[in-house]
Amino acid sequence: MQIITGDETGLLKLIDLEKKDVIKKYGEQGKEFKVIQILTLQISDISFFLVLREQSLVLLDNELNEITQINIDSSPLKGFCDSNHDIYIIYGNRKINHIKYDQDQNIFLQQKTLNSNDFLPLNNCKDKYVTSAAISSDYSLLLITYFGAPPSIFNLKLKQLQWQSRNVKNDELDLQVKMHDYDGLFLDDYSVGVITTHKTLRIYNILQQKSQPIAEHSLKHSKTKVTLIRAYNQKYYMINERGEILIYQNDFKFERMIKGTFGAVRDVTFNKDYIYTVSIDRFLRVYHTENVRIPLAINLSQRLTAVNFYCSEYKEIEIEKQQEKIWTIQNGREAKARFAGMRRHTIKLSYLDKMFENHKLNKLKKEQQKLKQEQQSIEIKQEYDEVDYQSKFKTIENKKIKKQKQKQKILGLKKSKLLVNKPNRKIK
Template identity: 85%
Template sequence: MQIITGDETGLLKLIDLDKKEVIKKYGEQGKEFKIIQILTIKIADICFFLVLREQSLLLLDNELNEITQIAIDSSPLKGFCNSNHDIYVIYANRKINHIKYDEDQNIFFEQETINSKDFLPLTNCKDKYVTSAAISNDQQLLLVTYFGAPPSIFNLQQKKLQWQSRNVKNDELDLQVKMHDYDGLFLDDYSVGVITTHQTLRIYNILEQKSQPLSEHSLKQSKTKIKLIRVYNEKYYMINERGEILIYQKDFKFERMIKGTFGAVRDIAFNKEYIYTVSIDRFLRVYHIENVRIPLSINLSQRLQAINFHCAEYKDIEIEKKQEKIWTIQNGKEAKARFAGMRRHTIKLPYLDKMFENHKLNKQKKEQQKLKQEEQSIEIKQEYDEDDQQPKFKNIENRKIQKLKQKKKILGLKKQKLLVNKPNRNMK
């Protein structure tokens, strides 16, 4: 599996998780090249990378080769792209740019700033800025949260403000901490959820004009402020400043917490049973949703900002399906194979019976040869034992007799030496 990441210096890295190595790099180091987000866009049934940087918007192919780019204003916050190749870039200063991509000419059209007054409801407020943005499933509504102002929803097709919430009573009276919404998302077609600085999740109903929150859910399980919220498999994943991942069920009941990151998590991605995160501690980490341990962590030397999966070309997949692959037999079992994109249990080839018969015959021949070799070796051993059995025993007895004789000789010599060296007791 391959993953693409972007960091603060402006480098894009394509990583092979199996080898734990960086396969390819793209980009130049510099503040103006800081990567903010990595999106995917389909052009003629082929996936491409759409990279949002500090002062430019890039379109790259599957091998990280540059196709085209366009200069944008500095400090973009987030970007979205729909199926019609309409690209929306949201800035912290409450501005939205609309950019269109032309497939035939491979260029971006000139960006258009949406200057509607409905998109700038807080123009006169200098201390209010955008903190996050989220798009609906049908890619028609845009949820924007602010620092010091209630969240708002804009209709991208009609280019006007569609919904705005009312301030909660205590928000304006709190002098220590201004009203601050960190992140939000669309729960369904009729409601949105917003995370506040008070460690609460507020749920609003879109159908009610200028509505107050329908309900609030406390997030006290996190000791620090929660900055990100994501949805996957009917569960809510919330990430705080420490990099801890808090998992909540569909009814917002706390399930458990995943630790392991030293520093804030900048981006997160999901695939089957695994969670992929990049953080400012320079590590790409892979978590298992159910297991506590971290299966994989890779140090990429720079503070990471964005993550996305490596997109494969659909044409190559179709070619692989059409290739005919013959089955092989190893150790009497069917080897894994595919034929014309069909399932294994539906494949019936005419020459399979012959292959099985030949395989059985080969097995029988090998077994017969082994039996013959064993019989011959046994006969040779018996003949050798019958002929040479007596001389073998004689040799063994002769060796024993020789050893005894040597021992007696040695003992006799020792006695003689003692008698020779024995002093005469009568002599004084």
């Protein structure tokens, strides 16, 4: 399996996970080439890479050869691409640009701003800016969260503001903290979830205009602020500033936490039972959703900002042929990857089932050993208690016998003294 990553210097690297090596590179180093996001664009059932950089939008083929590019404004925040080759770029200054890709001419058409008069209530405010953006499944609604303003939804087709929440009590008054939402996503067609600076997840109803949250879920299991939220396989994955991955069930019940990253995670992607993360500690890491171990970690020498798969066709072919080779730690030892630069000794297993079978067998063996140890300890305690009780009983009996003998001796002495000192009384 192959994966592509982007970093702060502007380099794109194509990595083979089996060889754990960089196959090909693309890009130049510089601040203006910083990689923000890596998207996929499908043209006639073939996947291409759409790279959003600091000042340009680049289209690459599967071998990282440049097809076309277009200059954009600096400091983009996020980008989205639908099946009709409509590309939307969101900026931190509350601006949305629309770019259309022409498949016949292989060029990007001129970009247009989608902001209408209804969507500009925040332009006069200097301290309010966009923190995150999420798009609905049909690519028609855009959820935007702000610093200093409530979250809102923009309709991309109608080009107007469709929904905006109301300020929650104590957000700006009693706590004296401005509203700051880090990330959000569409839970379904009728509700959205937003992560706040108070380590809570607020759920809003889209059908109610200027609505307050329907429910709030505390993220108390995270000691620091949660900055990213992703949904995958009916579970929610939340990542905090430390790089810890918190897994919540569909009803937002806490399931478990995955540790292993030293520093903030910049991007996350999923594939079957695996989680792929890139972080500022320069490591590409692979996690398993149901296992504590870190199967793979590769140091790529630069601070990573984006990650994506090579292409969907290659993934399907490789999974069918090789059944997705994975990596586990030798002798079942857990990988501790909290610090950068740690060396790991890994071995390859050819099938996924073998790993889980060995894992289950190890669990059963450990449980059996625990039961045996408990039984042996119980038997030893019983024997010790019996011996101890017998010895104590014997000592008590001996003491009683000694006391009785002493009493008999004392009584015998008293009787003998009485007989000796008995007065001779004669009756006159």
